Amino acid sequence: MSKYKEYFNQKELKRKPYSFSPIREKLHEIIFEAETTAGKIFDIALLIMILLSIITLMLETVPAYYKNYKTVFLTLEWIFTIFFTVEYFLRIYCVYRPRFYIFSFYGLVDLLSILPSYLTLVIPGMHSLMIVRGLRLTRVFRIFKLDAFIEQGNLILNALNDSRRKLTIFAMTIIIMVSIFGSLMYLIENGINPQFDSIPRSIYWCIVTITTVGYGDMAPNTPFGQFLASIIMLMGYIIIAVPTGIVTSSIIKESKMYPNTITCKNCSKEGHANEAKYCDKCGFEL
Amino acid sequence: MSKYKEYFNQKELKRKPYSFSPIREKLHEIIFEAETTAGKIFDIALLIMILLSIITLMLETVPAYYKNYKTVFLTLEWIFTIFFTVEYFLRIYCVYRPRFYIFSFYGLVDLLSILPSYLTLVIPGMHSLMIVRGLRLTRVFRIFKLDAFIEQGNLILNALNDSRRKLTIFAMTIIIMVSIFGSLMYLIENGINPQFDSIPRSIYWCIVTITTVGYGDMAPNTPFGQFLASIIMLMGYIIIAVPTGIVTSSIIKESKMYPNTITCKNCSKEGHANEAKYCDKCGFEL
């Protein structure tokens, strides 16, 4: 988003004297901004509409409800779709640079939220894809100015990003482990226990076990199978400590990185250590 | 509680010369205080009564017991209710400012502990609400002067409060994730597996899976469903590291905040061990 804005601002500076009709300006204010009362009301109304449309979509799949309220669901679905379609085109209409909006993250999500409804007219069974609408709910952060939330969210993302490589190695190790143990289990239980009838299914069982999910749709029958399963479980119990350790270590590091608000008066660098006396970027006294 | 006390003390100072009858004074000492032997015995007896009333309440719902001991349960229930009712009115009678007690946390809990019994006379089936009595057990901290426990409990609460925003974002992310994966699972398993007959139920399955609970009342049947389930499980396994990392980081921070405040008078070094007698930087006596 920031890159887009940067590019936009840059262009904007060159051909500044933009003049939309007052209606388009007003519309832009209502739809895209949340500073005015009208803008805020529109955004909250939109959020409620999105939520309702998702709930409708989910309840529609409940057989008991669908049988009794088929027409209600169909009507509601089209009301939401038409509302979102109108909204989508209004957005294109009142934005300064439609192309930027259309290809932005929110623009694509907005389009994907309405497309499936129309696609169902051609290809049946597509409308379940409308669940994509859920992504529109992330607008909530923008509306309520949840900057503190975004900051904290970024901290988590940074921590996860920081431990990306460790977690990848961990995931690969787990995949290799479940493959080997799954195959071993197949060798042990196959023939005796009809549940372990193939290596892929045995690997599935091993994942269910090592992650401590344990459905119980598959469970070892033979004493030796139960013995191996016990070892796998105990390993899973200890191994779960690894990703936790990785992420915790990163979160602690990230939390320490933004502990104060000391900003260098010379180069305005932020994120200094608490005991720092000089800016570590420009050497200026803090 | 502390705010209430503060306010109370403040008022108390203004109109001090309170004089209750000796019986009311004595009653207050027994019921509200735990310094005297009588007060301690009353408090412990009360705790045992509360515990017994909760156990009675729970056992009452066991069909086998209820059938055989119906009258015993009914008798016990009314004995406890009458005891707690008398206690409640005695508390109001002997407290200096009844209104403060009635609207305090413990006052409301005390009221809610007896109300359901009387309500059952009017509306049947309400007496299960008496489980609220469990909250009365928190008095245990007061009686045994478990200040150290309260301090530690506050540390945990502070840590949770400190990581409130991160946990909220995490919970929201999980909710969005389970909605998307639940819907995907519905698309894959619906029609083949009767267990995945609606999106809400598929989301329920996804929560059961991602939290590693794994009842097994619903489990994917199709190979592709099992493949997606495996990915969800592995994600859940790694994702559980996030709240742990958040809370651990906060608890470490909170624990560090109250280590001690010993500062060397010579070199003003902080962060000494609790049992330190000399500054470990300059050797000066602390």
Next chain:
Amino acid sequence: MSKYKEYFNQKELKRKPYSFSPIREKLHEIIFEAETTAGKIFDIALLIMILLSIITLMLETVPAYYKNYKTVFLTLEWIFTIFFTVEYFLRIYCVYRPRFYIFSFYGLVDLLSILPSYLTLVIPGMHSLMIVRGLRLTRVFRIFKLDAFIEQGNLILNALNDSRRKLTIFAMTIIIMVSIFGSLMYLIENGINPQFDSIPRSIYWCIVTITTVGYGDMAPNTPFGQFLASIIMLMGYIIIAVPTGIVTSSIIKESKMYPNTITCKNCSKEGHANEAKYCDKCGFEL
């Protein structure tokens, strides 16, 4: 143990000239010490005997094995029991102060390892208690001089001891939570779902769920029950972070406490901070 030794040494100093017959001395060396070859062989043989006796005990309970090898099991059991009985009396015979041994931890465990066999002659079905023999295996640490292991084990115990209060509060909170949610679940599912037929069983279900065990022997049927279950699961998922955070924080603190081997030359205090220049107990320069 150290206290016992201290006391023992103290007494020993007073009436030193102990003189056992050379056989008793030799026996003591073999049975109680592991410095000589004979002592080591005895200890390893003992460990193997203990392990074998436990395995025998466990396999004996497998119906298929018991039916076919009843006499083998009975013979083995009495061989082990007689061996351990002889060993027990030899220990009493050759130790300097029998009373100290008999009432020491190992003395009591040794007695409890043989008693159940004899008790079965009087009261049948008692011999399952022989599982207590497992505790004898902890001798392994002594034999193999696993001091480093003991030190690390102590670190964990110290960390757990340090977070004792926090974990107690956490456990109490969980117990209150599962009582309330279990009761709520009973109110919702009772009558519709025969599995939730009493509050104690509903609480059992709630524990199974919140700890993410999830057997699946009980699972909610009603949509609202599944909704509440989802909330409980997500809470359990996040709440598991609390004990982890508590213990991790303590282990980090404990690990930091013994990071180096700096010992004060003056007062021989250990466990100084890495950057310490002066002993914080006596102020002596390190």
Next chain:
Amino acid sequence: MSKYKEYFNQKELKRKPYSFSPIREKLHEIIFEAETTAGKIFDIALLIMILLSIITLMLETVPAYYKNYKTVFLTLEWIFTIFFTVEYFLRIYCVYRPRFYIFSFYGLVDLLSILPSYLTLVIPGMHSLMIVRGLRLTRVFRIFKLDAFIEQGNLILNALNDSRRKLTIFAMTIIIMVSIFGSLMYLIENGINPQFDSIPRSIYWCIVTITTVGYGDMAPNTPFGQFLASIIMLMGYIIIAVPTGIVTSSIIKESKMYPNTITCKNCSKEGHANEAKYCDKCGFEL
């Protein structure tokens, strides 16, 4: 590997003037190195072959597929085996010191990847062992020069190695705990619940429970059994914090060990941020 290389280089220095035929030199470049385009293509092709052979092996065990595509699987298996056999002998042919390759980790894995196929000709049912081929996939790190990944992987391994003793003690404690609780459960449920028909099976149940896997293939029936199970579950819930705490503490320590080694030339302060240009204590340029 590094030791092998060292030794190799040492010997190499002594009898340097090695001269292979250009074909052997070229082959070595293609098979063993990944610097040239040909070498890279070979390595990627090999990786794909390995992956395909593993997938074939797994799908072969699915009864439905095996019945229909028996000959396809057999053909594919032999194509892969012959390809890997040729590759293995080419490696031996073109390497400077065949013996070093044959007894290196990769050499043994390469041999074990082809042996089972030939063994099946003699002893049927051995070809499941070919899953060992999965280990060949670890070559991926070498090909894509994933040094950063290896470094991070080493950090995790160091952390696990560092906490080896603590985790061993923890595992032993868990094993003793599940033995004792499993036996107790056997005493309680045996006779009433046919699932708990032996101590080994009860211990298996206890492991399933304490690790929070919870298949549900075995679950307590008696009220007292469910009560003990509840306690075991709550213990498992809290105990899981121990390995997590151990590993997290180690990972934090390891992460801190390699931050950087930048030291201020002026005041010799250590522990600067990676991007720091000036010392944050004295302002001196780093």
